[in-house]
Amino acid sequence: MMLRRVRIGLWLVVGLVALVALVMTLMPRPAVPIASSQSMTEIGGPFTLTGSDGRPFSSSRLAGKPYALFFGFTHCPDVCPTTLARLARLRTTLGKGDDSFAIVLVSVDPERDTPAAMARYASLFGTPVIALTGSTAAIDGVKKQYGVYSAKVPQPGADYSVDHTATVFLIDRKGKFVATLAPDEGDEAARAKLERLDRA
């Protein structure tokens, strides 16, 4: 009698475990955030922003030459100029002037970054930098295309800084996204990627 009860109890446990396993298998998986699920083919795409001359700038103007795309803002004194200066330096080492790839900066601070402010900032690097800004909606559209995050962070006084994705996106001459450069990636690795971009 006792033994029978134990057997029934055990079968109940087995049944319960099987049921839980079945439910877990059938349940839909939780959605993964866009930034990490965005596959290579989904990153990028055509856009229209505002050039540093204040006129519309279509990404079709970049076709025919690879480009390195970076998101930043002109009130950023540390990482943004360091990244752009590094791209300029690496481009020089490729030895083809600015023919090997274009450097494109997209503002994540359209509120303060007027076309004129972008032009002044871009002129500091001693080499052509295409500096683009635009309406908040237009900038948000491009950020979404590249899975880029940015957020205003208040600073003491009325100032603010903008936290943002510091990845450099490499786009080939057909306008296709091919690779990224991370800020902590060594110059050697970065140079190799830019050489491949130029040859592709």
Next chain:
Amino acid sequence: MKAAISLLAATLLTACNTEPAPVVTVSEARVIALPTSAAVYFTLVNSGGRDRLLSVGAEGAGKASLHETSMDGAIMRMRVIDDGIEIPERGQVRLSASGRHVMIQNLVEPLAAGSNVKLTLRFERQGNVEISAPVGGPR
């Protein structure tokens, strides 16, 4: 006798608590000038006791504050350093690109490459140290 021993103990304790004076020197100072702001980097070498860099002033140039850039995955975050920068006894601290730096905002006028900016570094123990840092473009 007991009183004398306590007095001696107290004196010894006080002597032990007296830290050596800091001797902090500033080197490799440079200013990266941008249209509306600037970043300042330098190295602090301490051949004495511990100290703390509390703040930096750039009188006549703009509003200076200590900042720290950090990477959170692929995201760059920049924050004000409120509690200063500790310089350990006989230690060295380097302020460099994509890390800790002085940010000058609200520039009175853009800083010209080739000029110099006067900076006052305020240390907790050593007091004020004035330096002159050369201005250059991004690199």
